[in-house]
Amino acid sequence: MRIRPGRSAVVPQPPFSPLVARLPETVPFVGPEALARRSGIPLRARIGANESGFGPSPKVVAAVAAAAPQSWAYPDPENHDLRAALAAHLGIGMDEVVAGEGIDGLLGLAVRLFIAPGDAVITSLGAYPTFNYHVAGFGGVLHGVPYAGAHEDLSALADRARETGARMVYLANPDNPMGSHWPAEAVEAFITALPETCLLILDEAYGETAPAGTLPPIDTARPNLLRFRTFSKAYGLAGLRIGYAFGNSRLVGGFERIRNHFGLNRLGQVAALAALADHDHLGWAVGAIARARGRIADIARENGLAPLPSATNFVTIDCGGDGDYASLVLAELAQRGVFIRKPMAPGLDRHIRISAAPDSELDILAETLPQALRAAYGAG
Amino acid sequence: MRIRPGRSAVVPQPPFSPLVARLPETVPFVGPEALARRSGIPLRARIGANESGFGPSPKVVAAVAAAAPQSWAYPDPENHDLRAALAAHLGIGMDEVVAGEGIDGLLGLAVRLFIAPGDAVITSLGAYPTFNYHVAGFGGVLHGVPYAGAHEDLSALADRARETGARMVYLANPDNPMGSHWPAEAVEAFITALPETCLLILDEAYGETAPAGTLPPIDTARPNLLRFRTFSKAYGLAGLRIGYAFGNSRLVGGFERIRNHFGLNRLGQVAALAALADHDHLGWAVGAIARARGRIADIARENGLAPLPSATNFVTIDCGGDGDYASLVLAELAQRGVFIRKPMAPGLDRHIRISAAPDSELDILAETLPQALRAAYGAG
Incomplete structure (x- = not known):
């Protein structure tokens, strides 16, 4: 490489944009495969990413296999059939729903739009890190509001939005990582309390597993509300990356200005369509998730820990110590091939978070949790 | 909705960011499904998007079907196994290659980075519209350089880059939409002629079908070169959205600052791995594509048209008239259920572009092209 005289040995190279130059290389979530590669410990129980080990519908698997030979053809960039099915499912217009590469992908686009x-x-301090990653990525200034116990603090969020003149507020209902939920009326009051120029990003990834009365009625006339849902959780299709957002057509239309039009893969579209049509499987999976939540809570209590109520496909468990102790428990489980995650924010960090899963994986949890607790107690 | 007094009936709503507010809602390419939906004319021959109707390897199809039940698990966000296989394939380090949601997705990230x-x-004026879409999306100022005949004009591109102090230059080799190519030495001279602070985006989507000596030797020491390849063309996997970019680890590492880490779907990763391992199928497909190019050229000549030499999986054909006439030919083919595309830029617009495809689809081309030409001639 040439060294230009008088420029003190700076190697000429393309500079990152000023916005990107300030960003670190980062991964919002390290995957279980990476953890296993680095530790050399084989993965025995994959119960940390809130996937659904109960799997997709057999009809979905059959539809994907049948469509595999057509993988040579680009997907429909308008996602027409999937959007039509989603619009019918939600009772809204096709121009009020957009599909994308998981909620993660859509969150990135939403931040970029606004x-x-x-x-x-x-x-909230300790809420979804991938949202924060996207906000940082576009130069937004994040303001974190502490949780009120196990709940996001709606009135404090609204107050902070008004004080700061915020352009955007993120709320997950049901909540991740705490598993809590607000009833629909509280969410509606929250929306009303926000300035109409402030967009609410309402993440309903866990909507299918929530108690009746958690999800507000759909009203796409609201000028400042986008709701996000996914096929990654109850539908058991995290691997195919299909999320969707819906709301006012002005907001939804914005995505057409910037999205990767061919980004949603063909088999994902096929799978989502088949999943949406199989009500029986969804009902079965939601039931299986509820039973698994019960068993996780039982395992926690048998070990002297305090499970929190959950509206999601995971159970958050208070380990009874401080954040360091909970981290030790998590590390000891990891040593035994059990992949879970935990919140890191102060106030939440004494908890660990365990995903609903089939009994074969929860058997391993039941076997290893007492060992991990003993080891953590001894080390702590 | 509230109307604020004194603000002339402006409805309060979340404003788009200043950059996005200037962008139109747009689709770089309207898909064949959308055209068929709008026209009501059933699609008979899908030979316009440079897909490979010869399909993916049967081993790929089998691998995808076998992996479908695991669709409940998130993909590995590090794309470890695929990147390891690509690094071995290219003879480079794993930190010198990034995989993403098609070249389209990676182009968007590259523009955002720099x-x-x-x-x-x-x-070049008339080169890949999706690149232009991303540049506009991040506020870049595009300078278009006319083609020199059927080739991108390398010396004019380098001159313009220096004159404007450009941060980025796009070059496709082989070229789309003209099907032409530059030999490796010309591309290397072009890279050397660019300032090292100007990043060359070298799109090699059609690299597998190019004559030997088209692709420059791999040299990841270059500070300002990113090369883009895909499983969408010769590998026959456009539906699964898997592209990759490789180059200097500083450039490649940048993607970790902004990419959608879980964006590359699990079945796409499985498919790409299997495709990369099946050399026989790739060889067969490249042979089949070459034979189909020959047949398309024959059909063109039989109809008095002039096919251009092609290093790609399509044949660009000079219709012998002006841009309006070529558009008429395209419209008449569309009326007959034949989906093709054409360049729109002045100087290129008298051409149409037809994708290599199995004989069953080229039979339909052979049947309909004379009809379309007669109809276009009559209408013109």
Whole structure:
């Protein structure tokens, strides 16, 4: 490489944009495969990413296998059939729903649509890290509001949004990582309390497993509400990356300005369509998830820990110590091939989070949790 | 909705970011499904998107079907196994290759990494519209350089890059939409002629079908070169959205700052791995594509048209008239259920572009092209 005289041995190279130059290389979540590669410990129980080990519908598997030979053809960039089915499912217009590469992909687009460098964005301290990653990626300024116990603090979030003139607020209902939920009326009051120029990003990834009365009625007339759902959780299709967002057509239309139109893969579209049509499987999976939550809670209590109520496909468990102790428990489980995750924010960090899963995996949890607790207690 | 007094009936709503507010809703390419939906004319021959109707390897199809039941698990966000296989395939390090949701998705990320609003970006007039879409999306200022005949004009591109202080130059080799190619030495001279602070986006989507000596030797020491390849063309996997980019680890590492880490679907990763391992199928497909190019050229000549030499999986054909006439030919083919595309830029627009495909589809081309030409001639 040439060294230009008088420029003190700076190697000429393409500079990152000023916004990107400030960003670290990062991964919001390290995957279980990576953890196993680094530790050399084989994965025995994959119960940390809130996937559904109960799997997709057999009809979905059959539809994907049948469509595999057509993988040579680009997907429909308008996602027409999937959007039509989602619109019918939700009782809204096709121009009020957009599909994308998981909620993660859609969150990135939503931030890009509405957040310019310096804009204020509100979230809860300890809420979804991938949202924060996207806000940082577009230069937004995050303001974190502490949880109130196991719940996101709706009135504090709304207050902070008004104080900061925020452009965007993130709320997950049901909540991840705490598993709590607000009833629909509380969410509606929250929406009403926000300035109409402030967009609410309402993440309903766990909506299918929530008690009746958790999800507000759909009202796409609201000018400042986008709701996000996914096929990754109850539908058991995390691997195919299909999320969707719905709301006012002005907001949804914005995605057409910037999205990767051919981004949603063909087999994912096929799978989502088949999944949406198989009500029986969804009902079965939601029931299986509820039973697994019960068993996880039982295992926790048998070990002297306090499970929290859950509206999701995971159970958050208070380990009874501090954040360091909970981290030790998590590390000891990892040593035994059990992959789970935990919240890291102060106030939440004494908890660990365990995903609903088939009995074969929960058997391993039941076997290893007492060992992990003993080891953590001894080390702590 | 509230109307605020004194603000002339402006409905309060979340404003788009200043950058997005200037963008139109757009689709770089309208898909064949959408055309069929709008026209009501059933699709008989899908030979317009440079897909490979010869399909993926049967081993790929089997691998995808076998992996379908595991669709409940998130993909590995590090794409470890695929990147390891690509690194071995290319003879480079794993930190020198990144996989993403098609070349389209990676182009969007590359533009975001290096282009700030107002930065100059160079491309050829009539080259890949999706690249232009991403440049506009991040506020880059595009400078278009006319083709020199059927080739991108390398010396004019380099001159323009220096004149404008461009941050980025796009070059496709082999070229789309003209099917032409430059030999490796010309591309290497072009890279050397660019300032090292100007990143060359070298799109080699059609690299597998190019004559020997088209692709420059791999040299990841270059500070300003990213090369893009895909499983969408010769490998026959456009539906699964798997592209990759490789180059200097500093450039490749940048993607970790902004990419959607879980964006590459699990079945796509499985398919790409299997496709990369099946050399026999790739060889067969490249042979079949070459034979189909020959047949398309024959059909063109039989109809008095002039096919251009092609290093790609399509044949660009000079219709002998002006752009309006070529558009008429395209419209008349569409009326007959034949989906093709054409370049729109002045100088290129008298051409149409037909994808290599199995004989069953080229039979339909052979049947309909004379009809379309007669109809276009009559209408013109």
